[in-house]
Amino acid sequence: MQALGRARLIGIALTLLALAVTHGPTLRENLGRRHWEDRRFFVHNRNHVQGWSEAFTVSGAWPGLYRPLSTNAYYRAGRLYWDNRIEVYQAINTALLAGTALMLLELSLRVLPPVVAWLPPVLMASRRASSQLPVESAEFQGLAASAFALLAFLLWTRGVERRSWPLEAAGLLSLAVALLCKESAVSTLALLALHGVLSRWPAAAWKRFAAPVALCAAWVLLFVRMVASFEDRQQTGFEYEIGIGVVARVVGFALFFWNAAVRVDPDGEAWPSLAFFDGPQMPLAAGAVSAALAAACVGLVARLRGACLGPGLQVATFGALWFAIAALPYAVMLDRMFPRYALFPHLGLALAAGGLLAAALEAARERIPLAATRAAGTPLATP
Numbered sequence: 322m323q324a325l326g327r328a329r330l331i332g333i334a335l336t337l338l339a340l341a342v343t344h345g346p347t348l349r350e351n352l353g354r355r356h357w358e359d360r361r362f363f364v365h366n367r368n369h370v371q372g373w374s375e376a377f378t379v380s381g382a383w384p385g386l387y388r389p390l391s392t393n394a395y396y397r398a399g400r401l402y403w404d405n406r407i408e409v410y411q412a413i414n415t416a417l418l419a420g421t422a423l424m425l426l427e428l429s430l431r432v433l434p435p436v437v438a439w440l441p442p443v444l445m446a447s448r449r450a451s452s453q454l455p456v457e458s459a460e461f462q463g464l465a466a467s468a469f470a471l472l473a474f475l476l477w478t479r480g481v482e483r484r485s486w487p488l489e490a491a492g493l494l495s496l497a498v499a500l501l502c503k504e505s506a507v508s509t510l511a512l513l514a515l516h517g518v519l520s521r522w523p524a525a526a527w528k529r530f531a532a533p534v535a536l537c538a539a540w541v542l543l544f545v546r547m548v549a550s551f552e553d554r555q556q557t558g559f560e561y562e563i564g565i566g567v568v569a570r571v572v573g574f575a576l577f578f579w580n581a582a583v584r585v586d587p588d589g590e591a592w593p594s595l596a597f598f599d600g601p602q603m604p605l606a607a608g609a610v611s612a613a614l615a616a617a618c619v620g621l622v623a624r625l626r627g628a629c630l631g632p633g634l635q636v637a638t639f640g641a642l643w644f645a646i647a648a649l650p651y652a653v654m655l656d657r658m659f660p661r662y663a664l665f666p667h668l669g670l671a672l673a674a675g676g677l678l679a680a681a682l683e684a685a686r687e688r689i690p691l692a693a694t695r696a697a698g699t700p701l702a703t704p
Contacts, residue, residue, distance in 0.1 A: 324435050325430060325435055327435070328430060328435030328436070328438050328439065329426070329430060331439055332426040332429070332430070332438055332439040332442055332443075333423060333426065335439050335442075335443045336419075336422050336423060336426060336439070336442040336443055336445075336446045337419065337446075339422075339443045339446035339447040340418065340419055340422065340446040340447075342447070343446065343447045343448070343449065343452075344415075344418070344451070344452060344455055347452050347455070347456060347585065347589045348411065348415060348455050348456055348589075350587065350589075351411075351456040351588060351589050352408060352411060352456075353407055353408050353411075354407070354456070354588070355407050356456070356457040356458070356459070356588070358457060358458075358459040359407060359410070359457065359458045359459065361382050361459075362382045362392065362396050362458065362459060363396065363400070363405050365381070365382040365396075366382075366393065366396035366397055366399075366400055367400065369393075370393045370396070370397050373394065373397065375393070376389050376393035376394040376397055377389040377393070377394070378547070378550075379393065379551070380548075380551040381393055384551075385548060386504070386548070387504075387543070387544050387547045387548050388462055388501065388502055388503055388504070389501055390465070390498060390501040390502050391461055391462040391465050391466065391501070391502035391503060392462065395461060395465075396458075399458075407458060410458035410461065411455055411456055411458070413461065414454055414455045414456070414457075414458070414460055414461055414464055415455040417461070417464040417465060417468050418446075418451060418454055418455055418464060419446075420468055421445070421464070421467055421468045421471060421664070421668070422442045422445045422446045423442065424468070424471045424472060424475060425441050425442045425445055425471065425668055425671060425672070426438065426439070426441070426442040427475060428441075428471070428474075428475060428672065429441045429442060429672065429675055432632075432636050432639075432672075432676075433633075433636060433675050433676065433679050434679055434682070436682070437675050437678045437679050437682065438675065440671075440674060440675045440678055441640075441668075441671035441672045441674060441675040442671070444670075444671040444674055445667060445668060445671040447580070448577075448578065448580065448583075448663075448667055449580040449583040449585055449591060449660075450577045450578070450580075450583050450591055450660035450661065450663045450664075450667065451591075451660075451661065451663075451664055451667075452583075452585045452589050452590075452591045453589050453590050453591045453660075453661045454661060454664065455589075456588075456589040457589070460661060461502075462502055462503045463503055463505075463661065463662070463664055463665070464664070465498075465499070465502040465503070466499045466500075466502040466503035466505060466506040466665070467499075467506075467664050467665040467668070468499075469495045469496070469498045469499035469502065469506070470495075470496065470499040470506040470508075470509040470665065471665075471668065472492075472495040473492045473493070473495035473496035473499060473509055474492070474509060474512060474513065474516075475492075476488050476489075476491045476492035476495060477489055477492025477493065477495075477496070477513065477533065478492075478513070478516060479492075480492055481522075481526050481529055489529065489532065492533075493532055493533060493536055496509055496533060496536060496537075497536060497540070500536075500537070500540045501540075504544065504650070505647075505650040505651065505665065506665075507537055507540070507541075507650070508646050508647045508649065508650060508665070509533075510533055510534065510537045511646045512643055512646060512647070513530065513533055514530065515621075515639065515642055515643070515646065516639065517530060518621070518624065518625065519621070519624055519635055519638065519639055559654050559655075559657065560654070560655040560656065561653050561654055561655065562653065562654075562655050563653060566655075567649070567652045567653055568652075570648075570651075570652035570658060571614070571645055571648045571649065571652045572607050572610050572611055572614075573593075573658055574644075574648045574651065574652065574658070574662070574663050574666055575610040575614070575644060575648070575666075575670060576597070576598075576603070576606055576607065576610060577593070577660045577663045577667070578663070578667055578670050579597070579606065581594065581597050582594050582597040582598065582606075583660045584596075591659070591660040591661055592659075592660065593658060593660065613641055613673075614641055614644075614645055616641075617637070617638045617641035617642050617645070617673075618642070620634065620635075620637075620638035621638060621642060624638070631680060631683055632679065632680075632683070633676050633677065633678075633679030633680030633681070633682070633683050634676065634677075634680045635676070636672060636673070636675065636676030636679060637673045637674075637676030637677045637679075637680060638673075638676070639669075639672065639673075639676070640669045640670060640671070640672030640673030640674070640675070640676055641669065641670070641673045642669070643666075643668065643669025643672065643673075644666045644667065644668075644669035644670045644673065645666075645669075646669075647665045647666040647668070647669060648663070648666040651663075651666075
């Protein structure tokens with residue numbers, strides 16, 4: 322227990338330091354500066370959201386979407402309680418980014434040895450792809466959805482492990498909040514199922530899984546009904562593609578995990594770095610990412626067939642597939658390769674990096690091959 326407590330304190334200190342070093346300068350330079358989208362949300366909220374009930378019944382600033390908590394309700398609160406001061410929005414976004422990284426630390430402490438549990442949150446906190454998130458109020462949508470989705474995962478899975486209905490209920494409430502912040506949070510349902518497969522849930526746990534399934538189904542029905550009820554009934558304006566291009570865009574979002582693949586403007590906006598994506602290193606990096614994702618799929622198949630991957634490799638497999646699942650809602654969109662979308666997917670990549678380091682330490686300690694062996698596996702939640 323003392324080792325776990327020390328690992329938590331070290332992880333918190335390193336994570337906050339990484340956040341300060343990576344995002345502190347950008348936040349300082351843009352503190353109090355409004356972004357063009359801030360005004361769009363402020364004006365829309367003033368003109369269309371006159372009461373709390375309207376926050377849930379009128380469309381947001383962008384058409385074709387239903388995000389009542391992170392757009393209408395949030396900006397109504399900002400207008401009423403802090404007079405739309407941009408510094409307050411920036412402080413909230415920064416706190417959410419830090420909170421998400423620290424929740425990743427808690428997940429890492431569950432599934433990784435304490436000696437390596439610091440790595441995923443530090444990697445997450447040091448990603449330049451997130452530079453835009455603290456400085457623009459509109460990024461609250463993705464930040465809140467990611468934070469509450471991760472909280473839902475932590476609470477609900479712990480509730481299932483301990484057979485605690487209050488924890489499960491808290492997890493479901495967090496998932497509902499995440500869904501009402503941004504529709505991409507629906508990928509959390511697939512992450513819970515993936516966790517169940519890799520952890521070899523018993524039948525009783527799979528029965529409990531009916532609750533988040535029902536919640537997501539109810540949200541889909543609500544989303545469709547509300548979007549259809551809006552007076553303008555406009556489309557989102559996004560173009561979508563289902564095909565091989567999705568795979569290429571998933572790989573592209575993974576490349577944003579490298580800071581060299583991201584260019585940050587003085588105003589904090591993050592863009593793909595042309596020097597990286599047009600350079601000779603890009604095919605090699607893309608090939609490595611593709612091979613890693615393919616290896617994770619092989620690991621999942623092996624697990625389904627009864628193989629034991631070892632704790633480290635099991636976490637690495639889970640993390641890589643987390644990334645792929647969470648990136649899909651963005652990868653189906655054309656011309657939307659924005660680094661800021663990678664926050665929730667990159668949680669998985671950071672966790673995978675920790676799993677690979679743990680697997681390397683396991684191999685060094687035990688001096689055995691890392692290949693999967695036929696045996697009963699250990700739960701994902703067991704370090």
